[in-house]
Amino acid sequence: MPGKLKVKIVAGRHLPVMDRASDLTDAFVEVKFGNTTFKTDVYPKSLNPQWNSEWFKFEVDDEDLQDEPLQITVLDHDTYSANDAIGKVYIDIDPLLYSEAATVISGWFPIYDTIHGIRGEINVVVKVDLFNDLNRFRQSSCGVKFFCTTSIPKCYRAVVVHGFVEELVVNEDPEYQWIDRIRTPRASNEARQRLISLMSGELQRKIGLKVLEMRGNAVVGYLQCFDLEGESGLVVRAIGTVCTLDKISNTAFLPACNSPSKEMKEIPFNEDPNPNTHSSGPSTPLKNQTYSFSPSKSYSRQSSSSDTDLSLTPKTGMGSGSAGKEGGPFKALLRQQTQTALEQREFPFFTLTAFPPGFLVHVGGVVSARSVKLLDRIHNPDEPETRDAWWAEIRQEIKSHAKALGCHAVVGYSESTSICEEVCILSASGTAAVLNPRFLQDGTMEGCLEQRLSWQPGFFSIGSEKGEVDFFPQNQDSSSLLGIEETSPPGCGFCHIPYDELNMPFPAHLTYCYNCRKQKVPDVLFTTIDLPAEAMVIGKGCLIQARLCRLKKKAQAEANATSISNLLPFMEYEVHTQLMNKLKLKGMNALFGLRIQITVGENMLMGLASATGVYLTALPTPGGIQIAGKTPNDGAYEQHISHMQKKINDTIAKNKELYEINPPEIPEEIIGSPFPEPRQRSRLLRSQSESSDEVMELDLSHGKKDAFVLEIDDTDAMEDVHSLLTDVPPPPGFYSCNTEIMPGINNWTSDIQMFTSVRVSRLSNINLTNQTLNKNFNDLCENLLKSLYFKLRSMIPCCLCHVNFTVALPEDEVIQVTVTAVAITFDKNQALQTSKVPAEKTLQRASTDNEEQLQFPMELCSDPLVSQPFSPAKAASLDKASPLAEGYLRHRSVPSCTNSTVSVVKMTPLSFIPGAKITKYLGIINMFFIRETTSLREMRKIQSPEKYANSSKQPVF
């Protein structure tokens, strides 16, 4: 009985007219939590009712506090007929459950109806009194913090990084229940909306429990996804990295370095007059943060069994958590796991993409696995074990790929699905890596784990580390041993190959590192992580995309799954080739933040890969692209080829200039022995689940050294070359990347604009071929980018960061592309001011930063989207989730006024806001909307499970 929830309904405004006769509304409010409902009085005849209700008190278990949303329903009172619903507000009270966060949620909330959209607003005050329960965290996990950022959140430091956590919750989709045939669409939408809230709450609570079990206190890199499987159910799943975070005390010495513009030249200690970007060297051990893995438990997979006890507790009619009885094959898997348990703990997955310097020792390359599954074959669809087993299988595969690359960890790990009818593609990818073995020693082995250094903005953890020593006194000695002075030099160490040179997992062309000349490096590096802070790059980075469509025959069930499985390797291959070509064309040698999305539709497969290309100084200069014709005797053809070649060479030269890539010339002899057979190297290990563990190698052995050869032997190849050249660079003043920040830009200014853009395109022609399809898709994406550049031209010079493309195939011949990104302006003049903002100022701001600011203006950015009339679709079965990527809602006070008005809420998918400092994270906000639009006889629901996280208040410099 450890909590009391108190709710007060203050007032409403701008309500819709519900009574035609009087043009007014007699509104009252129902407040529901769990099974308890309270009602306010009817406030007659007003569109701006003032209820000023008493405090409604709910005495509830904290378990329910975590699972249940607070439901506020606004109704119009009718004396004679049934009361009409105006709309609802769901309030996730999770932010109130952290000890250090808000104590009250109050403010105006939009009243939302699944049919009509927003209908007025309501002013609500919500408070929670938590009683401390010593027998705590049996079922609940209040107080565990969730962060969607894929780096250690600012204003915290990681004491321990424990490792991977996952959970999965399944329930029957109300949309497919028998009762749906007789109830109203509104009732069905609301049932669904409530269920989704509930499941998400339950999922979070269960993850929290695992976190507590692992002795962590937070989940970083939390990634939550919904799979709307249709008939077989609704799945909510999440992965994350468990950490023990310690709040950096807000006192005295917060260094002023969080204005990103100063980051570049600023070394950790402000006092040091010699800016030395790459030195985490000598100073590091002094300011290290403790960081370690707790080796005691591995949570990659056994977790599902370990929480069996949990799921056995009856839960209000919901499908249970991810546990239950193990199915046959799953059992076998488990046994296998226990055997490898020891191995597993040295083999952690990390959803983080940014790491403290010294953490990453080597990066092996991208590992990915995909698996095609049939949803209608799930034996017991309401139980999670089948899906658990599926994911376990895939993770196992990822692990073995990483091992093949000589790596013991996977970083930048993520999972995704694509569902079309009964076929589901599960995908997982990450970057195989070797982590500093010192970090992996037992217990509280500490390392030089600041949050990201100099190049990463928003870094201000330094000052507070002093207290650290007291905290872990035993670490003092070891700290001096640590860090970077050992094997790998800071700027290039992560590029060095982790695998044995003589026993390479795939053919690769190795040279000695261009930076330290001691170790071998590959000539290209693909990764899913952000550019490490200490990495040395030349010039700027750019967004590189590979886009691909493949037609497939419409088929049913097994045949369908087989044809998809057969297509996947080819798609991966082509995507990879495209990426490689485009990378070369840009004159760059490494990809970061690689994300390959494969989308399955009725009659086609789409592949979209996005990454940020950079030039790493440690890797060799990429060779050009050579074109070779197949019919050398034809003069005209020859001419054509040479023309193309010239064009390509020109493009490369132009790109080098554009991205300021001018590596110093290095005499040939210094570079390590040339390998006899240069070839294209693939750092991409992939496989289909159907194809067991066979590792596909991409081996294109072509003739010339250091030049990548494209053979034009048919029209396909011709198309490929053409499509290479059609990518237009962004207009002057624009840069784009899909990582958190743009390599090579450091002086951000404070203007940011997060946005989402959606395009739905109908393919008109009936006789689609792969070529036309590819061209259409390519044009669609390019045009979308172009229109973004145009829209945001007033922000020049600016960079689109964290560009995230999502492709969906909602119907036959319809492609939907969604882009979410944030545009950040920067100062062209590279003015790197080193001004220090006095600490007092920070303090002042911090103190004014009281809870009055805690109004929650909810940003309903999905609404204009879903209110668009959608073209007639097939039927209600066509539910599509448009999984808009996580956006992070942030509260920011306006620089000019220190009082409590929030004029603009800034949202960003990044872990920082330029020019602002995060002083407090208010908690994760999960929002779900179902909106129904009716066009003639057709009915269609668009649902966007959306995630806003980490709302934070931050005074501004």
Next chain:
Amino acid sequence: MTNDLDIFVGNTTLIDEEVYQLWLDGYSVSDAVSLRLRSGILEQTGATVDVLQSDTMDHYRTFHMLERLLHTPSKLIHQLHFQIPPSRQAMLIERYYAFDEAFVREVLGKKLSKGTKKDLDDVSTKTSITLKSCRRQFDNFKRVFKVVEEMRGSLVENIQQHFLLSDRLARDYAAIVFFANSRFETGKKKLQFLTFEDFAYCAEQMIQNWTLGAVDSNVDDMDVDLDKEFLQELKELKVLITDKDLLDLHKSLVCTSLRGKISVYNEMEANFKNLSRALVNMASKLIHTKDVRDFFIDLVEKFIEPCKSDKWTLNDVRLFLTQYTTSAHTLDAFRHQALWDRYMSTIKSCLLKMYHD
């Protein structure tokens, strides 16, 4: 390949001021696109026509959604749908309520009724302002009028408070409301030389001096209607022209003090009685609604035109009116000094403002 859907949603609502102006000016999407094309925007940005088209559409859609809120600007400030920084909100409102000089001259003083609205297509043809824009401006006038018509307190302040307009624009709207309420005739050919600014100035003078709010700011503070009592009293001024002696004395006083100072002395002397009669007669008739409507015509026909035909300079007019007003005070037989000042100060201001080409 056709685009079924193409939208952009920014965290803060993106507003292109140029496109907003085109939308306000009532251009269709395709017209707006071709106008933007002509501005050379493609050359500057390297965009394509498709991009421009989609951008324009997207903006129009946003503006369309914003329009409902702009009708009650306080809603725009408090809504949670579109996140717009305060400065941009002010810009949106100010521009939405801005009007064209040519348009306001057509509608000023007309009844803001459905009938007038029906005639807007004529106004549109005449002023070459799009019908859509005409309608918006007309609806704005009407909306402001309806809200403040029955309201107490200062007209300008009321408008400012309810429509969150700048001081300047609120003053203009006050004039429009005032003119619409009293239905002053402004459209006659003879009045065409007068600008909206002239009328707005006159309206302000009248509101300050001739309405109920002017005398007593506490009770019954109504800025919209002329003070009936005052208009009634104005009849008393007739003595200045009906009493022969008084008229002669007044004339001689004025002539004496203006001799050598005014460039059109002879003409002034010859015309004095006519001018004085005109001004006083107007005063005495203002109690009739019909004559209120013709107020500006009378000023032009009976005062400005005669003076102009005699080539009075603005300075001459100013000297004359000043003397004419002050001399009346020295007439012992004339008792309505306060009334006279209240009437003449406004008339003088109006005439001086209106006395131009």
